[in-house]
Amino acid sequence: MREHILEVLTSVRPDVDFTRETGLIDDSILESFDVIQIVTSLMDEFDIDIDADDIEPENLNDLDAICALVESKLAGR
Amino acid sequence: MELKSLTYVVFALAVAVLYYGAGAVKYGQRIVLLAANLVFIVATSGMKSLAIITLCVAISFFAGLCIEKAVLANQKSRARRLFWLDVIVSLAILCYFKFFKDTFVLLQDFLAGRGIAVSELVSPIGLSYFTLTMIAYANDIYHKKHPAERNFLNYFVFITYFPSIVQGPINLYKKTAPQFKLRHQPSAEKITKGLQRSLWGYIKKVVIADRIGILVMAILKDEAAGGFLLFWAMVLYSFQIYADFSGGIDVIMGLSEMLDISLTENFRAPLVSRSITEYWQRWHMSLGEFMEKYLYYPIVLNRSVMKFSKRIHNSYLKKVFSATLASVVVFVLVGIWHGTGWNYVVYGCYQAFFVSTAVLLGPWYKKVRAGLHINENAASWKLFQSLRTFLILTFGRFFIRAKDLPQTFSLMRRTFRNFSWRQIYVLFDGTLSNYGLDCKNIQLMYLGILLLIAVDILHERKVKLRETVCRQDVVTRFVIYLLAVFAIVIFGIYGPEFSSSSFIYQEF
Numbered sequence: 001m002r003e004h005i006l007e008v009l010t011s012v013r014p015d016v017d018f019t020r021e022t023g024l025i026d027d028s029i030l031e032s033f034d035v036i037q038i039v040t041s042l043m044d045e046f047d048i049d050i051d052a053d054d055i056e057p058e059n060l061n062d063l064d065a066i067c068a069l070v071e072s073k074l075a076g077r
Numbered sequence: 078m079e080l081k082s083l084t085y086v087v088f089a090l091a092v093a094v095l096y097y098g099a100g101a102v103k104y105g106q107r108i109v110l111l112a113a114n115l116v117f118i119v120a121t122s123g124m125k126s127l128a129i130i131t132l133c134v135a136i137s138f139f140a141g142l143c144i145e146k147a148v149l150a151n152q153k154s155r156a157r158r159l160f161w162l163d164v165i166v167s168l169a170i171l172c173y174f175k176f177f178k179d180t181f182v183l184l185q186d187f188l189a190g191r192g193i194a195v196s197e198l199v200s201p202i203g204l205s206y207f208t209l210t211m212i213a214y215a216n217d218i219y220h221k222k223h224p225a226e227r228n229f230l231n232y233f234v235f236i237t238y239f240p241s242i243v244q245g246p247i248n249l250y251k252k253t254a255p256q257f258k259l260r261h262q263p264s265a266e267k268i269t270k271g272l273q274r275s276l277w278g279y280i281k282k283v284v285i286a287d288r289i290g291i292l293v294m295a296i297l298k299d300e301a302a303g304g305f306l307l308f309w310a311m312v313l314y315s316f317q318i319y320a321d322f323s324g325g326i327d328v329i330m331g332l333s334e335m336l337d338i339s340l341t342e343n344f345r346a347p348l349v350s351r352s353i354t355e356y357w358q359r360w361h362m363s364l365g366e367f368m369e370k371y372l373y374y375p376i377v378l379n380r381s382v383m384k385f386s387k388r389i390h391n392s393y394l395k396k397v398f399s400a401t402l403a404s405v406v407v408f409v410l411v412g413i414w415h416g417t418g419w420n421y422v423v424y425g426c427y428q429a430f431f432v433s434t435a436v437l438l439g440p441w442y443k444k445v446r447a448g449l450h451i452n453e454n455a456a457s458w459k460l461f462q463s464l465r466t467f468l469i470l471t472f473g474r475f476f477i478r479a480k481d482l483p484q485t486f487s488l489m490r491r492t493f494r495n496f497s498w499r500q501i502y503v504l505f506d507g508t509l510s511n512y513g514l515d516c517k518n519i520q521l522m523y524l525g526i527l528l529l530i531a532v533d534i535l536h537e538r539k540v541k542l543r544e545t546v547c548r549q550d551v552v553t554r555f556v557i558y559l560l561a562v563f564a565i566v567i568f569g570i571y572g573p574e575f576s577s578s579s580f581i582y583q584e585f
Binding site for chain 2: 028031032033035036037039040050051052053055
C-alpha cells in the first residue's frame with residue numbers, strides 16, 4: 001500500500017521526494033492546491049472519506065503520516 | 078492607548094516587570110495579564126467596549142462547554158446545532174458592528190425623536206480578530222481537536238491578550254492558550270530579542286510608514302496631481318501599508334516574546350512574492366491559516382461540491398473546479414472582512430480572480446513559458462515575477478485606499494486618464510517636496526523603503542538578523558540599540574497632526 005500511496009503523491013508533485021521529506025506542510029513544500037489534489041486522489045484510489053478536519057500537519061507532513069491516515073480511514077470504513 | 082504612544086511603551090514595560098515579579102506566586106502571571114488586558118481595553122475603548130467583549134467571551138466560553146458535552150455524549154446533531162448557533166451569534170455580533178451600526182444610529186435618532194434615549198454602542202476593540210479566534214475554538218471542540226476550557230478567566234485572558242487584541246495575529250487556542258497556564262521565567266535572550274523586534278517594529282511604523290503616509294495623503298488630495306504622480310503615490314502606499322501592518326505586528330510579537338508567549342507569525346517576506354497566491358501565503362498569514370483551515374478545505378471537501386465536480390466532463394476542470402470555487406468564496410470573504418463597502422467586495426473578487434486563474438490556467442501559463450523559452454530559475458525572471466506581483470497588488474490597493482467604490486473609480490480615472498511614463502521626471506525635479514515632506518525627509522523615506530526590502534530579502538535568505546546582533550560584543554550592541562532608539566525618537570513622525578495616525582489594520 002505504501003508504494004501505491006507514493007505513486008499517488010508523485011503523480012501530483014513529481015518534483016518532490018516524498019520518501020525523504022519530513023515537513024511537507026510545515027516547510028510549505030505542499031501548497032493548499034497540492035494538498036487538495038493529494039487528498040481527493042487518495043479518496044478516489046482507496047475509496048475512503050477524508051474530512052477537512054483531517055487536514056492537519058501531523059497527518060500530512062511525511063509519507064509515514066499519510067500512510068497512517070489512509071490506514072486509519074480504511075480501518076474505520 | 079495607541080500602540081505608538083509613550084503611554085503604551087511605559088504600560089507594556091511595567092506589565093513585563095510585574096509579570097516576572099509575580100512569577101513566584103501561583104497564578105500570579107495570569108492575574109497580571111488579566112489586569113493588564115482589562116486596563117488596556119478600558120483605556121483604549123472604554124467600559125462599554127469591555128462589557129461587549131466580556132459578553133462575547135462568555136457566549137463563546139459557555140458554547141464551548143455545551144458543544145463538548147454534546148460531542149462526548151455522542152449527540153452529533155445537538156453538537157452540530159450548538160456549533161452553528163455559536164458561529165451565527167458570533168458572526169451576527171461582528172456583522173452588526175461592521176455593517177449595520179449606521180442603521181442602528183438611524184434607529185437611535187428615530188427613537189430619540191420620540192423621547193426614547195438609547196445609549197450609543199461602542200465598537201469593541203479587536204472584534205474582527207477575536208471573533209475568528211472564537212469560531213476556530215468552537216470548531217476545534219466540535220471536531221475533538223482539544224477539550225473545552227474549564228476556567229472562564231483563563232479563556233478571557235487568552236481571548237483578550239492585550240498585545241494581540243488590537244490587530245492580531247489571529248491566535249488559535251490549541252497553539253497559544255496552553256502557554257498562559259505555564260509559569261514563565263525571565264530570560265535575557267528572550268527579553269533582548271523581544272526588545273529588538275519591538276524596536277524594529279517602531280522604526281517601521283513611525284519612521285517609515287507614517288513618513289510615507291504624509292506624502293501619500295497629500296498627493297492623493299491634490300486634484301491637480303498628474304497620473305504618474307498618483308500612480309507613484311499608490312506604489313508608496315503599498316510600502317506604507319506593509320510597514321504599518323508588519324511594524325505593528327513586530328511591536329506586538331516583540332512584547333509577547335519578552336513575556337515568553339509565542340504567537341503565530343503573520344508575515345514571511347511578502348515583498349519577494351512571485352505570484353498573488355504566494356503573496357497570500359506570506360501576508361497576514363494567521364488570517365490565511367484561518368481561512369484555509371476553516372473555509373477553504375471544508376468547501377473543497379464538501380460532499381455536494383465534490384458530487385457536482387464529478388459531473389463535469391472535462392477532466393482538468395473536474396480537477397480544479399472545487400479549489401477554484403473555494404478560492405473565490407475565501408477571497409470575497411477576506412475582502413468583506415477588511416471593510417464594509419462594495420469596494421472591499423470588489424477587492425476580494427480582484428484577488429480571487431488572480432488566485433483562481435493561476436489554478437485554472439496553470440497548464441496554459443506553463444506552455445506559454447516553455448514556448449517563450451523562459452528559464453524559470455533565472456534571477457531576472459524571478460525579479461520580473463516579484464515586480465509584476467507588486468504592481469498587481471498596488472492596483473488592487475486602489476480599492477482599499479479609497480473610502481468607497483465611486484471614490485475608487487474616481488481615483489483610478491484621475492490616475493490613468495493622464496498617465497504617462499514620461500512624467501517620471503516628477504520624482505527628480507523637486508515636485509515631491511511640495512507634498513508635506515522636504516527633500517531630506519523624502520530621502521529618508523526612500524532609505525527606509527530600501528531597508529524594508531533589504532530586510533525581507535535577508536529573511537528570505539534565512540539570515541537571522543537578530544541573532545547576528547546578539548552575537549556582537551557589548552559595545553557594538555549598545556551602539557546599535559542606541560541608534561535604533563534615536564532613529565525612533567529623532568526621525569519618527571509625531572505631533573498633534575499625526576497623533577491620530579493609528580495602525581491601518583487596527584481599523585479593520
